[in-house]
Amino acid sequence: MKALVAQSYGPLEDLVVTEMPKPVPGPGQILVRTEASAVNAADAVLVTGVMKDVLPVQHPFTPGVDISGIVEAVGEGVTRFVVGDPVLAWLGLPSGALAEYVLVEDAPSVAIRPVGLDAAHAAALATGGLTASSLVNAAKVTEGETVLVIGAAGGVGSYVVQLAKQAGATVLATGRAEDAAYLKRLAADEVLDYKSVNIPEETRRRVPGGVDVVIDVAHVSPDLAEAAVAVKSGGRVIYVLGGPPPALDRGVSATYAGAEAPEGRLGELAAQAADGRLRVEVSANYPFASARQALVDFTTQHVRGKITVTF
Structure with a gap:
């Protein structure tokens, strides 16, 4: 089978599409014939070795944590899936989805792809949707809050x-x-242009006293406490990266959260995407032969939504 491979740590431009052995599912695994994958920030981090002391990988290494495809074979003990089932999955780390065939553990991080959700949009949902769901749940957002x-x-x-x-x-x-x-189409009530205003100050201008919750996905400031300026006393700040939460004043709490796949969550997100309750934005799609360029463009361009790769 063909796979996008890094032979060692290095720039994304060194990635190559090459032949690799087709995997065989073991107990509790399914083999998925890949129809689509999606590009994530973790891919670049793992390929370049920026965080190799924390997240080391073995080479040759294939990036990609999101996959959508068709079950090709099932291992011993697998009863939820049969050959021919359309599925989507979040692989976690280390990854490997940018290959023609991928081993996937039979776990809550894999779900049947519902009718009405195509392969590319399913792949674009897994990591992003699961991470977002964890962030919102960690924030304990309730009706009427800002x-x-x-x-x-x-x-x-x-x-x-x-x-x-x-x-x-x-x-x-x-x-x-x-x-x-x-x-606005995603249902935002107000949009703040971070290129032209100071976000905490502008937030305070629009919401005197501060918002109830800040969910900081971008970490655009090296000072993680800066986002807390926008929060009212006793409010919450949720960060997507790991590490020790910053010490904040005014009774503001800080929490880290990341992608999690409790039982049924990925299937529910997929159902919402299939029936239109959840919008999945795919800003660009690349053929697998151009998968390396997809990763390069993801790291060098302003990306709205997700970039996907189809096979």
Whole structure:
């Protein structure tokens, strides 16, 4: 089979499409024939080795944590899936989805792809949707609250906006001026152009006293406490990256959250995407032969929603 492979740590430009052995599912595994994958920030981090002391990988290494495809074979003990089932999955780390065939553990992080959700949009849902759901749940967003989403136009933020709105919140979303109409379509109540205003100050101007919750997907400031300026006393700040939460004043709490796949969550997100309750934005799609370019463009361009790769 063909796979996108890094032979060692290095720039994304060194990735190559090459032949690799076709895997065989073991107990509790399914083999998926890939129809689509999606590009994530983790792919670049793992390929380049920026965080190799924390997240080392073995080479040759195939990136990609999101997959949508067809079950090709099932291992011993697998009863939820049969050959021919359309599925979507979040692989977690290490990854491997940018290959023609991928081993997937039979776990809550894999679900049947419903009718009405095509392969590319299913792949674009897995990591982003699961991460956003975890962030909104960690924030304990309730009806009537105000939520500021920092990094709202991207592959996680776009889902955070929608899920926070589903929870009954008034949503302020940050983006570029050209993202305003898109963010409004996602159900943002107000859009803040981070290129032209100071986000905490502008938030305070629009919501005197501060918002109830900030969900910071972007971490655009090296000072993680800066986002807390936009929150009212006793409010909450949720960050998407790991690490020790910053010490905040005024009774503001800080929490980290990331992608999690409790039982049934991925299937529910897929059902919402299939029937239109959850919008999945695919800003660009690349053929597998151009998968390396997809990763390069993801890291060098302003991406709205997700970039996908189809096989």
